Amino acid sequence: MQSGKIAELAGDNSITIGGRKGEYILLDRESGDFVSHTLFFTPTKKGKGILVTQTVDNNILLGPTAEELEYSDTTTSANGLNFVISKAKTMCKNPPLFNTITSFAGMRAYSSRHDFIIEESQSVKGLIHCAGIESPGLTSAPAIAEYVVNELVGKIVALEKNERFNGTRKPDYFFKNLSVDEKNELIKKEPSYGKIVCRCEQITEGEILRVIRENPPAKDIDGVKRRTRSGMGRCQGGFCQPYVAELLAREQNIPLESVTKKGKDSYLLTGVTK
Ligand SMILES: Cc1cc2nc3c(=O)[nH]c(=O)nc-3n(C[C@H](O)[C@H](O)[C@H](O)COP(=O)(O)OP(=O)(O)OC[C@H]3O[C@@H](n4cnc5c(N)ncnc54)[C@H](O)[C@@H]3O)c2cc1C
Incomplete structure (x- = not known):
């Protein structure tokens, strides 16, 4: 914007440039087969409208709204989320809203042209x-x-074409997708792969350490979350976030209070209570 x-x-x-706010509702992977296609209405001037779709990670995503604003606002609202729900209900019967794990909003820019x-x-x-x-x-x-x-x-x-440039990013492997033999072999080499940190998404300590240590490193909790999916599951980081923060502090050699959620001054802790 x-x-x-x-x-x-x-x-x-x-x-x-103007901004168009979009609010979304995310359902747990447990409901991942609620739809198997992306469903949406006939697009209008403001875009595709409300979708009900399966994500690549098998969550169900409902939204987004399209609210034109002159400033950036990424808060969600009862009005916006109720609008998403009412539209989703006209497209499909009984969306499993009891499986909602989070809601969020983003701004998309549009131009006067x-x-x-x-x-x-x-x-x-x-x-x-x-x-x-x-x-x-x-x-x-x-x-x-x-x-x-x-x-x-x-x-x-x-x-001039740089022949040495490799535009293909090495795919991250997820421990949970490996075979039992591959898992055992990895744990033997690096025992931290034997410790599950994010129970909802089955992400191991080894995977978290890998992204903190790789170049460029994940430096904050959301960085770890985006690369590993740790904290993206049903509990939304309730269980794994404190431990991820400890790993970040230890690996970066910084006090726990200096760990941030998403850089700048997004500190989570103010000090020790006990
Ligand atoms: C709700 C929603 C729904 C969407 N749906 C779709 C879809 O269905 N299909 C699709 O293809 N795309 C979709 N998008 C993507 C979106 O519509 C845009 O097309 C896309 O994000 C544009 O990318 P961009 O890199 O131009 O801008 P942005 O993604 O906005 O990136 C701009 C970057 O610049 C940074 N920045 C801002 N100011 C400064 C500054 N002063 N200095 C340095 N950095 C700065 C910002 O932090 C940001 O990282 C969606 C986005 C949202 C939010």
Whole structure:
């Protein structure tokens, strides 16, 4: 949502960005087979509307709303979530809402031009704006990157292909998906794989240590959560979060009170009580 302001800093005043808040409800994997396809209404000007969909990790996701705002707001509201529920109920019978594990909201940017703005700055040569990348911006990201390289940057500077660049990320393996033999072998080599930290998602201490130690490292609780799924299950980190915090403190050699949820000043602890 800040791309218009960044463009302004460069002297380009033609990019006006607004925000569209979207609220979601997430159901536990226990209900993962409630739908097997993505269900949605006919799209409108504001987007695809409310979906009921199965995620790649087998949760069920309901949402998002589409509320236009001039500022960023990622709070959820009774109104927004009730709207999601009422729409989901018109699409399918008895969504298993008793299995709700969390709700959350995100902001998506849109531009006054109602299309992706992918262009070179009029004021600063070589500065490329990618602004107002509305939904489905995530899906379009690889194509946007190719367009920027081939049609914009490539026409400003001669680009040379770095043959050594490896664009394929090594897939993270999840301990729970290994065979019994593979699990035993790994535990023999590294006993921390034998200790389950996140009971809901069956994530081991070994996996958590791996992402804290890898380069670039996961530095906070949400970083560990995004890479390992530790804390993404039914209890939403109620059981594993304190232990993940301890591992982060130990590995980074910092006091426990300095561990953050998501960087900056998102501290969880203020001091020792006993
Ligand atoms: C509710 C919701 C539903 C969505 N649904 C879909 C979908 O169905 N399909 C799909 O393909 N995509 C979807 N998206 C993705 C979304 O619509 C966008 O298309 C996508 O996020 C655009 O990516 P982006 O990198 O341009 O911007 P963003 O993802 O907004 O990333 C911008 C980044 O810039 C950072 N930033 C902001 N200001 C500054 C600053 N001053 N300095 C440094 N960094 C800064 C932000 O922290 C952020 O990390 C959805 C998003 C939301 C929130």
